[in-house]
Amino acid sequence: MQPSNVYTPLLAPIRRIEHETPDTTTYFLEAGQIPWRASYKPGQFVEVSVFGYGEAPFCLCQSPTRAQTIEVTIRRTGKVTDQLATFQVGDVLGLRGPFGNWFPFDRARGRDLVFVGGGIGLPPLRSFINYALDHRSDYGRIHVLYGARSPSDRVYKDELAAWSRSDQLTLLETVDRADDTWKGPVGVVTNLVKELQLDTSRTMAFTCGPPIMLKFVVAELRTLGLADKDLVTTLERYMKCGIGKCGHCCVGQSYVCVDGPVYSFEQISHLPEVA
Amino acid sequence: MERRTLSKHCLPAFLEALGERRRVVAPRRLPTGDIVFAEYAGGGDVPLDYVNSLLPPKDLFFPRREVLFTIEGSRRPVLSAPPTEKPLAVFGIRSCDVTGLTFLRKFFGERGFVDDSVIRRIDDALILSLACTTPGPDCFCVCCEGGPFLTSGFDLQMVDIGDDALLVEVGSARGQALVDEHGALFRPVDEALVAAKRRAVEHVDATFERRSYIAAGIKRISLGRVPPETWERLAADCQGCGGCCHVCPTCSCFTVDDVPTGDQTWQRERTWDSCLYSGFTREASGHNPREPRAERVKRRFFHKMSFQYIERMGRHGCVGCGRCVTTCMGCLDISTLLERITQDAAE
Numbered sequence: 001m002q003p004s005n006v007y008t009p010l011l012a013p014i015r016r017i018e019h020e021t022p023d024t025t026t027y028f029l030e031a032g033q034i035p036w037r038a039s040y041k042p043g044q045f046v047e048v049s050v051f052g053y054g055e056a057p058f059c060l061c062q063s064p065t066r067a068q069t070i071e072v073t074i075r076r077t078g079k080v081t082d083q084l085a086t087f088q089v090g091d092v093l094g095l096r097g098p099f100g101n102w103f104p105f106d107r108a109r110g111r112d113l114v115f116v117g118g119g120i121g122l123p124p125l126r127s128f129i130n131y132a133l134d135h136r137s138d139y140g141r142i143h144v145l146y147g148a149r150s151p152s153d154r155v156y157k158d159e160l161a162a163w164s165r166s167d168q169l170t171l172l173e174t175v176d177r178a179d180d181t182w183k184g185p186v187g188v189v190t191n192l193v194k195e196l197q198l199d200t201s202r203t204m205a206f207t208c209g210p211p212i213m214l215k216f217v218v219a220e221l222r223t224l225g226l227a228d229k230d231l232v233t234t235l236e237r238y239m240k241c242g243i244g245k246c247g248h249c250c251v252g253q254s255y256v257c258v259d260g261p262v263y264s265f266e267q268i269s270h271l272p273e274v275a
Numbered sequence: 276m277e278r279r280t281l282s283k284h285c286l287p288a289f290l291e292a293l294g295e296r297r298r299v300v301a302p303r304r305l306p307t308g309d310i311v312f313a314e315y316a317g318g319g320d321v322p323l324d325y326v327n328s329l330l331p332p333k334d335l336f337f338p339r340r341e342v343l344f345t346i347e348g349s350r351r352p353v354l355s356a357p358p359t360e361k362p363l364a365v366f367g368i369r370s371c372d373v374t375g376l377t378f379l380r381k382f383f384g385e386r387g388f389v390d391d392s393v394i395r396r397i398d399d400a401l402i403l404s405l406a407c408t409t410p411g412p413d414c415f416c417v418c419c420e421g422g423p424f425l426t427s428g429f430d431l432q433m434v435d436i437g438d439d440a441l442l443v444e445v446g447s448a449r450g451q452a453l454v455d456e457h458g459a460l461f462r463p464v465d466e467a468l469v470a471a472k473r474r475a476v477e478h479v480d481a482t483f484e485r486r487s488y489i490a491a492g493i494k495r496i497s498l499g500r501v502p503p504e505t506w507e508r509l510a511a512d513c514q515g516c517g518g519c520c521h522v523c524p525t526c527s528c529f530t531v532d533d534v535p536t537g538d539q540t541w542q543r544e545r546t547w548d549s550c551l552y553s554g555f556t557r558e559a560s561g562h563n564p565r566e567p568r569a570e571r572v573k574r575r576f577f578h579k580m581s582f583q584y585i586e587r588m589g590r591h592g593c594v595g596c597g598r599c600v601t602t603c604m605g606c607l608d609i610s611t612l613l614e615r616i617t618q619d620a621a622e
Contacts, residue, residue, distance in 0.1 A: 005343060
């Protein structure tokens, strides 16, 4: 008998695999049987099953406006993702979701958008970046700032190239360590924030990356005059269920899987585990 | 409230009759003297003279190990549901544990996400509770609105106050149907028993110990008035064993793993977890946002007692069963911790 409880994933074959960096891969999953394939919101996440090895949460990294497939960008980090790295096109993954809240795309309407991503922090932002590009007239100027450890650690290289040529947004990039191929700036992404000419009264910023990057980026954006309610990030926590039951992801009274993962700094800056 | 009388010698016949359609679970006394909940085998005596079971019957509804589904093949998986379970009839649950079960029912069904298997087990179960007339040394339900008598949450509440008879109080339509169906066993209520219960309530009121620091301590935690140094000092006594969570009628944290059962077969299992384990929040990268022990201990009591959770759940997360008092080797059970916090504040 088919299991039918809230923990049963839908089955989704891998249709395409794109190697982004030496340790990071994007999986394009067959969406035909996924009822929510076009109705999820940018910023939400899914629980991905590698059957026999476990389940882990990953952001939906593509805008629902472009979801011919379900896209997840995953870095090899542990048991589940190590096994996933051996999977090929045609192999089947499990999906539960979509879970969590989403980027405040309604509240951001009419505002200038600044996205600041570090390393593997770009994928969650990308769901909203492409959503905003597909609703271009709803938003003001769009800036995307991206920092990676090295040129080979950049994800979505083709898309970054397309964004750099586009007149719909401005893309600024930097790397911590350059190589012979790199012609751009070298240094932390905070340096790029300093270059921005922002009308802070009409700007909202969305940032995702390692904690140390967040700390400096947020400090810089505050210096420029952005209010905490207009500074938005996504939290990541160990989690099992995705539906507010297993207890692992609690921060204060907030369940990151249900109340998050998207928070403004107004909501979280007082939390000791975040600051 | 509808009332009936049930002769104690009719209890086995009643439980056996329930067994036709249900998995009947009742208290059983181990050779050690401890009481556990076990499948009722029929025939024998059912103990009624116990303070409480060693462990709460939570395990029957939210099993410490539960198969969510089975998996055949990793890359081309076929998933199968675990076998369907017979609905439960649980006799002898003490009032505090029924209160805990009501708490779990709310938690596992709230916020738009229904945890099917737990909710189904609770909703389908007959709850035949046994009210308390004699407190145990670690009991403090009277300080936590956890007992010793219930007004809701049960189908039938039994009170052992007669020499030979139990007073039976009906708490639901299902309970009413039950006493009607088994009319030959459930006699009209004996008014002497009703009077005896009234006296028992008064007696209990006089004998169950009131611990003023329970409410005072909860208030301090709830309002975030416990200083970090106090948490540090208290947490030094925590062994991180998770025992308090595992014996608690309201603790609900769990983890999920794929466990191999053969060549290319697994079952996805849910098992109890504890927020006091250092690995509870450790991420795949190794980063752990709640590594320090004091933070973990604080987290447990914040979850149990903070006003945010009280607001969400309609009550705090302690029913006063006292099992953590028996279990904790570090004097960090709820009662002692609240006492220490209150003393600390007074100094």
